[in-house]
Amino acid sequence: MSALLAALVGGLAAIERKAVLQAQLSRPIVVGPLVGWAFGDPLAGLYVGAPLELVWIGAANLGAALPPHDTAATAAIVAAAIGAGGDHLPGAAASLAFVVFGSAALLGRRLEGVGERANERVVAHAAAALGEGLPGRALRQHLRGLWRPFVATGLLVLLAGAAVGPLLGRLLAALPPVVHAGLAIGWGLVWAAGGAAAVRAARLPHGLALAAVGAAGAALAWAAAAHLGWTEGIG
Amino acid sequence: MSARAEAGDAAGVASELPASVLVRVFLRSLLLQASWNRRGMQNLGVAYALWPALERLYPDPGRRAAAAARHLAFFNTHPYLAPAILGGALRHEVRVARGEEPAEAVERFKAALMGPFAAVGDSFFWLSLRPFAGMWAALLAPWIGLWAVALFLVLYNVPHLILRVRLFVAGWRGGDRVVEQVARAGLPKWGARLRRTSAVGGGAAVVVGVHLLTGPGLPVEPARWLAVASFAALVVFFGTWALLARRGAHWAAFAAVLLGIGLAFAGAGW
Numbered sequence A: 001m002s003a004l005l006a007a008l009v010g011g012l013a014a015i016e017r018k019a020v021l022q023a024q025l026s027r028p029i030v031v032g033p034l035v036g037w038a039f040g041d042p043l044a045g046l047y048v049g050a051p052l053e054l055v056w057i058g059a060a061n062l063g064a065a066l067p068p069h070d071t072a073a074t075a076a077i078v079a080a081a082i083g084a085g086g087d088h089l090p091g092a093a094a095s096l097a098f099v100v101f102g103s104a105a106l107l108g109r110r111l112e113g114v115g116e117r118a119n120e121r122v123v124a125h126a127a128a129a130l131g132e133g134l135p136g137r138a139l140r141q142h143l144r145g146l147w148r149p150f151v152a153t154g155l156l157v158l159l160a161g162a163a164v165g166p167l168l169g170r171l172l173a174a175l176p177p178v179v180h181a182g183l184a185i186g187w188g189l190v191w192a193a194g195g196a197a198a199v200r201a202a203r204l205p206h207g208l209a210l211a212a213v214g215a216a217g218a219a220l221a222w223a224a225a226a227h228l229g230w231t232e233g234i235g
Numbered sequence B: 001m002s003a004r005a006e007a008g009d010a011a012g013v014a015s016e017l018p019a020s021v022l023v024r025v026f027l028r029s030l031l032l033q034a035s036w037n038r039r040g041m042q043n044l045g046v047a048y049a050l051w052p053a054l055e056r057l058y059p060d061p062g063r064r065a066a067a068a069a070r071h072l073a074f075f076n077t078h079p080y081l082a083p084a085i086l087g088g089a090l091r092h093e094v095r096v097a098r099g100e101e102p103a104e105a106v107e108r109f110k111a112a113l114m115g116p117f118a119a120v121g122d123s124f125f126w127l128s129l130r131p132f133a134g135m136w137a138a139l140l141a142p143w144i145g146l147w148a149v150a151l152f153l154v155l156y157n158v159p160h161l162i163l164r165v166r167l168f169v170a171g172w173r174g175g176d177r178v179v180e181q182v183a184r185a186g187l188p189k190w191g192a193r194l195r196r197t198s199a200v201g202g203g204a205a206v207v208v209g210v211h212l213l214t215g216p217g218l219p220v221e222p223a224r225w226l227a228v229a230s231f232a233a234l235v236v237f238f239g240t241w242a243l244l245a246r247r248g249a250h251w252a253a254f255a256a257v258l259l260g261i262g263l264a265f266a267g268a269g270w
Helices: A002-018 A028-038 A042-055 A070-083 A090-101 A104-131 A135-174 A177-202 A207-228 B003-016 B019-029 B043-057 B061-070 B082-098 B104-144 B147-184 B187-213 B222-243 B249-268
Strands: none
Touching (some): A002 A028, A042 B249, A070 A090, A070 A104, A070 A135, A090 A135, A177 B104, B082 B104, B082 B147, B104 B147, B187 B222
16 A cells, blocks of 8 residues: 555655756655655655655756756656665665665666657647637647656656565575675765765856865754764754 | 837837747756757757747748748757747747748847857856755755755745746846846856855765764764774765766766775774
């Protein structure tokens, strides 16, 4: 039931990504917690979605160029990581789910391109209906473009949450502790990859210098927080 | 046409298109890209959005269908700035319906604005505001939890929704003068500022990653582990920086996971 709800959430987010509203409910930092909520654990979804937000921070739909489908990939990764269940280090499940479903971003992009080509036929139908003097019917064709992203992403999330997640859980349980720990470390390092992606996305000639300022500031804040005993966090 | 004549014209226009129709057009503009396609791009979306107004403006079915058909011409712009063009196109459609302008005036208006507005919108919303909001929400997520989601949505959507509504109204009221409204918003200047703060946040993300690696359940003696984790994070950061010139960021993230496994194996030998 949770996987079905997650599939519904993922499908709706995929529609929101481009076809409707675009209030960015489809971004990893939002869709991660939403899919997590479907499984009863929104914080786990945030734990996975936050670094993925950085990894895909520069993904932008500029003109006809399609970016990686961060929504489909994030929803599948979160569904698989939470669907893995068990008492694993949280980063370990996230890393393993990312290894399995990270490339869903590329698959999603390909499917989005297929959908856009199919929409050319939708427009042709609309033009034909207009030619027959049926404008109302013609313009209703517009909404036919909504079902493809919903179904494609929904099925992917369902597969991830209901089938692949439990398999990943078994795999994690069978892995030696050192690999388990390595996967968890890897998830921390994904933040660094996301940081570099963000600096690149800023497209500034002095971006690295600004990043150095940010790193220094964060290190100082961390040292100050440790000195004051503030150590809470979802990590 | 003088400013006074235009003002009078606007008042007359308002009586022909009631607020309920304008609201319907705006709400339908939120679905502008539902049938986005490579040939006409947002063309069917424009016709779909404007339809409630066209129904009202052209009682004759033939003229109504012709009005809808002319909006099937190629159209593509940034979805958030599209309401400005749709509002202005409506104003032109009213004049066309009254016989004050040729139908080509609507097309000329749309064609002239869609390119520049696409460039402004892409640069500000996709490449500046969204990375800014995503960056700071993600960075704070380990400490503020689910409030990070609210922070992201507020940082992004308050300016987004305000601009979207205001530009639609400006397009409807001002017609061609909507260009001045967009210019006055100063989006390129704000975009540059936001991108600078995102770059600062990119560096901070490395430290956040290292911080998360020093949580419970992870290997070896703390001081040594902190040094190793920091070095590994820097390797990933600069490796990603180099890789991103040719590959997507998620390939770098894969490499980060592999490096993590490698570090664990190395740590097991310590």
